[in-house]
Amino acid sequence: MSYATWLYPTSISQAFLPLFSRSLTLRATFSSFRPLSHHARVFLPAKPPNSQFVGVLAMAKRSASFEREDFASPADMYFEPPLKIVEYPDPRLRAKNKPINTFDDNLKKLIDEMFNVMYKTDGIGISAPQVGINIHLMVFNPTGERGEGEELVFINPRVIKYSKNMTLFSEGCLSFPGIYADVERPLSIKIDARDITGSKFTVNLSGLPSRVFQHEFDHLQGVLFFERMTEEVLERISAELEALEKKYEDGTGLPSPEKIGARKRRKVAVGFGRS
Numbered sequence: 001m002s003y004a005t006w007l008y009p010t011s012i013s014q015a016f017l018p019l020f021s022r023s024l025t026l027r028a029t030f031s032s033f034r035p036l037s038h039h040a041r042v043f044l045p046a047k048p049p050n051s052q053f054v055g056v057l058a059m060a061k062r063s064a065s066f067e068r069e070d071f072a073s074p075a076d077m078y079f080e081p082p083l084k085i086v087e088y089p090d091p092r093l094r095a096k097n098k099p100i101n102t103f104d105d106n107l108k109k110l111i112d113e114m115f116n117v118m119y120k121t122d123g124i125g126i127s128a129p130q131v132g133i134n135i136h137l138m139v140f141n142p143t144g145e146r147g148e149g150e151e152l153v154f155i156n157p158r159v160i161k162y163s164k165n166m167t168l169f170s171e172g173c174l175s176f177p178g179i180y181a182d183v184e185r186p187l188s189i190k191i192d193a194r195d196i197t198g199s200k201f202t203v204n205l206s207g208l209p210s211r212v213f214q215h216e217f218d219h220l221q222g223v224l225f226f227e228r229m230t231e232e233v234l235e236r237i238s239a240e241l242e243a244l245e246k247k248y249e250d251g252t253g254l255p256s257p258e259k260i261g262a263r264k265r266r267k268v269a270v271g272f273g274r275s
């Protein structure tokens, strides 16, 4: 996710701005984390959710499917630094991402490199498919500054509950440079994931961390943020999306694998908790 997003809140979302205050949000939300290393966190028992949550019907199915799925192989996790950001409409943003069951030095190096490219490109969050690695991994630091705030790592994350309360906010994405637009999402979520050592943890997220997590979680499902925009908002940015499609075609000599002008909206709008 792109850092500049948070500098340009929309008029509607300005009402929520105090919730995104850096220090307040981080202190309130991540006080239950403590550092294990500079990029790993151990979760201490979660507080009960402080807002009403809605169950996600898809979760049972999703849990079961994880067990049946192929885990990422060493070849799937192979990379060479420095990592480069994959931009829309590169098909790696739509490829299936595999869960991780190997928690080794290669994974730690990949996480380090993901933070490196995230800071370098002024991001506040990034998912593995955005650097061309199709695995269930995301990292973020809502401050966007190395050495400040918390560096968070989520491996094989799952959303357990979403709040009924929705919020609108202007998002950006490192895979869509220069494009910012309103996206509506649940205000709070409860998630579980594995940390860098493979230990499972559960946490409630709200405010900016909830927003960043949900954006990156979509990437792990092959969902891109423009699919969650209203038709009106999408229309406003369609020329910029087409410019990225042309850039891809000019750079690769290949036809764009998807075209905003021709597509029908994918049915992600049926709700959150898509598995």
Ligand SMILES: [Zn+2]
Residues within 6 Å of the ligand: 001, 172, 173, 174, 175, 215, 216, 219, 225
């Ligand atoms: Zn993104």
